[in-house]
Structure formats: structure tokens, C-alpha cells
Amino acid sequence: MKNENIINAFPKILENEILILLEKINLKADFKPTGSFPVKVNEESLEIPYRIYFEEPNITQLTAKESLILNCLFTRHHNGFVRQKRLKHILSHNEFWIVPFVVQLLGEYVIEILLMIEKQLTDSLLNNLVCFIKENPKFYETTKRGIVSYWDCYYRSQFPVKEHYVGFRILDKIEKNLTNAFGESA
Numbered sequence: 282m283k284n285e286n287i288i289n290a291f292p293k294i295l296e297n298e299i300l301i302l303l304e305k306i307n308l309k310a311d312f313k314p315t316g317s318f319p320v321k322v323n324e325e326s327l328e329i330p331y332r333i334y335f336e337e338p339n340i341t342q343l344t345a346k347e348s349l350i351l352n353c354l355f356t357r358h359h360n361g362f363v364r365q366k367r368l369k370h371i372l373s374h375n376e377f378w379i380v381p382f383v384v385q386l387l388g389e390y391v392i393e394i395l396l397m398i399e400k401q402l403t404d405s406l407l408n409n410l411v412c413f414i415k416e417n418p419k420f421y422e423t424t425k426r427g428i429v430s431y432w433d434c435y436y437r438s439q440f441p442v443k444e445h446y447v448g449f450r451i452l453d454k455i456e457k458n459l460t461n462a463f464g465e466s467a
Contacts, residue, residue, distance in 0.1 A: 290329045292322055292378050302347040306338040320381040321416045329381055333357045353382045361391040372401040380413040388427025390435055395447040407458045
């Protein structure tokens, strides 16, 4: 993965931190990243990798912001356990630029990740989600379809009542906040 691909996954204001981070770590991978998804963050277009295949670097000498950037990037890892581990480290942060990494995980199949997001769904995160969704309505619609699809494919027999499935509980909270914030849902 080229440095500009990583840089383009984050707002321009983080470019210096990303360049310093990339000097500190050695991102090795046997496979190239697969795909990307476009989003807007504060009217800035970003292109976030869909899946990465880097080995996790074992670096302890990172600043808080470098760690946050690295954790966001590794929420795109091909291994669901890595995505879950890295998500745990970003959910307590309030930086708006982490939101697309969280929203993308909502539309994926790992139920443990959804349960972790639900547990950390603070008012601050909900507010950031609502603002992000208003800026990225098509992305949100795709995410909602992913939640429905994975429930139908993997979890419908376990949760025959849709409202009992964590993905739909999260969507309900988001939709209520969208309605409260803007008087309509996305």
C-alpha cells in the first residue's frame, strides 16, 4: 500500500502525523489492500481502504494521535479479531475523523464488534454519527443494507425478532438521534 493511500484515508490536517507514523513502523503485507470506500468528513473527500493485510506492527513509542491513526487503519484489517481489538482503542475518542471507521464496522458481520459499539454508544459518538450520516447519506444507506443482509444471512435464526439483533438496536438509536437533530431520518 502506498503512503498516499494511507494519507488519503484521513483528513489532510493529519498528514504530518501520518508521515511520521509511517517512518516509525514497517507495514509489511503479503497481499495488496482490497478496494476502498469514499466518504466525506467535514466536506473533505477521503478514500478509506476496505481491507488491509498488513502484519500488526509491535510499536510502543507512538504519540496518542499516531496510535489513534494506526488503530483506525487496522479497523480495516482482514482479521475480525484485529478489527475488534483496534476498535476498542478508538471508541472512547471524540475525534470526528474516526467516525467513518466505526460506521463501516456497523455494516459488517462480526456481532462482537457490533456489541462493542453498542456498549460504547455515548451521546458524543451518536452526535458524531448523526453529523457524519448527514454528510454521507448514501454510505449510511449501504451500511443499513449490510446490517439487514448480515442479520438475514447469519443471525436471523438466533434473533428472529429483528429488534433483538444488536445491529437493529444501534440503527434505532441512530435513527432517533437523526430525528431529534434534524426532524427527519436519513
